[in-house]
Amino acid sequence: MKTIQLKPKHDHRIRNGHRWIFSNEIHDSLKSYEPGESVKITDANGYPVGVGYINPYSLIAVRILSFKPVEINRHFFLERIRNAYERRQVFYADQSCYRVVFGESDDLPGLTIDRYGDYWVMQILTAGMDIHQDMIVDIIRSEFSPKAIILRNDSAVRKLEHLSEEVRVAYGDCPSMIEVTIQNLLFRLDLLHGQKTGFFLDQKENHAYVRRFTSGKRVLDCFTHLGGWAVHAALGGATEVIGLDISEAAIAQCRTHAEINQTTQCQFKCVDVFDELKAINDRRESFDVIILDPPAFAKSKSQVKEAIKGYREINRRAAKAIPSGGYLFTCSCSQAIDPDTFRNTVFQGITAAGRQALLLEERTQPKDHPILMSMRETQYLKCLVIQII
Template identity: 45%
Template sequence: MNQVVLKAGKDKRVRAGHLWIYQGEIGIIGIGVKPGEVVEVLDNRNRFLGLGYYNYSSQIAVRLLTTIRERVDEDFFRRRLQGAIRYRERVKPGASCCRLVYGEGDLLPGLVVDKFEDYLVVQFLTMGMEVHRDLILELLVELCRPKGIIERSDLSVRHLEDLPERSGCVYGENPGPLLIRDNQLQFRVDLLEGQKTGYFLDQSANRAALAPYVKGRKTLDCFCHVGSFAVHAAAYGASSVLGVDISEDAVRLAAENAELNGLQERCSFKTANAFDFLRDQSSLRERYDLIVLDPPAFTKSKQALEGAVRGYKEINLRALKLLPPGGILVTCSCSHHLHPDLFWEIIAAAAADAKRRIRLLERRTQGLDHPILVGVPETEYLKCFIFEVIQ
């Protein structure tokens, strides 16, 4: 097996539990290492650190798979997939939809598998997983017995690994628009054409967390997408819900999802830029009792963080101005590069500028089916705070 030897002092992060090794941390690379090939990783004193796959095209040169000497073969991947499946059976018993494999969080960096009823959606995001693609698909069929597997490896991140984007039905049948259940509510999703893998499973527990707060409240759901928060709010007793999204297709699906659950009389949806809508509502001195802010990631790189900070502050400031004392703000960020402490500072600054005093009710993150691996902070990306306006 080829070897990768790290420079002096560059093993500390790996020893602390991280799975990534950057190109600049490598001192010696074995001759003829192929993209995606599994290599031994050694420190500068030739002490074994683990096995991982290498790709010279990526800034993340090696992603560790294991810290013990073992064969990375069919049995290895079967054990890892079985472990991921058993974990979901413990933390989400009986769930018909969940994230079945969460990359680094399941020690399978570069692989994502979502379960939607009897179907799977897979993403191969790195060269190391791409070279094992056929084997992993075979194992997923063996272990899960799905009616179909849809591949959604159509993300730009694959270009960083020198891989083309790809999508399509790779096993069984494509269900087309599929009816799924989330917290006992129904939603229609498109696994092949919808955003990401079709539906944002990471917010499932946070949507359920609305239940104690929303009854009898006039609710606004900004960046509503297909209406998942909005429909949950109505189901949990909101007096009325208005969902806003810039996408006409998303708003149409949101209205359909409200109707699917018999909640169309309390739900309405509007196609609009959420920034402009919040600003206009503030000018009109509108009031809402509960507001949900669940925007898409405002930044996918550290370089764009400054602009993202301005965006997060603006929407939180505008929302807080629309909430009276006793009002509830549910505010989220899925931007990994926005640290939770910085998100907290942004909200505090927005509250000060809006002249609102707020108190924290809940500090939440992604669901347990998106496990956070200690030592790999990148596995924790979703931030969800629930605040009450007290004056």
């Protein structure tokens, strides 16, 4: 295993538990390293810092696997995956759909593993994980006996690592649609072609939480995707739920999910959400509860400025359409936007609408997406529960 040495005074953040080393923090030339190879890490004085893997083509040049001297082999991955699985059993032993491995938070940077009942989905984002892909598939197969293991290596992030994109079934057979139960609702998921790994598991508990606010209410669910928010709102006793999304395929699935969960209050429209919110304001239409759960507006720091404009605008329009006493659930999954910035941006949007509000709760991702306290990048999901007054 080769060694890389940090520049002077560049080890403090790492010794505090951060898992990334940037290329400008490394003393050595990176030209002699192969993408994905394991390396020992030392500080400027040659003292050991940890073990990780390197990619000379990436701004995040090294991702740390351990702060102790270990061999990166099958036993290493088996132990880490078992530990991650056992961590979830404390909270999800009675459930069959959850995230089993969440990258850096489970000391497996670049790796995501999601379970959907008997079907497991794996996503690899980095060269250091990609070279161990077959081994990880075999560990999942031998330890958990799934019916199928699907590779969803289709994230654009892989291009930054000089990796190609692919989607395929690595083990077993996967039907075009599977039916699963998530937070006591039935969903039919396309694990090969659906968003992310098939479902936004990070929002599943927030979806269910909205029920507390919807009894007897008129609800608008913006960017509804597969209808998780909308169907839970209906089952919470809403009198009417309107779900909006720009994708015809998503809207078709929403209608299916409303039907199989026996809700009759839902209707879904295929529209541009920004345009529809403007039309709602123009009609002076109102909703007792509005949910804003858009896709990431900022996937990098360079996009933050424009993203803030977008978040401010949709929250302004939503606030105008909520009567006093009504509720706004507003979310951001943009890692590049920190919680304080998002909260301030939402406040600016509400104020621009001429409204006042109470922040009732700040929610985030669930326990199967644990936040590594030494690495704020692992907290990406923001969900504010607000009452307009």
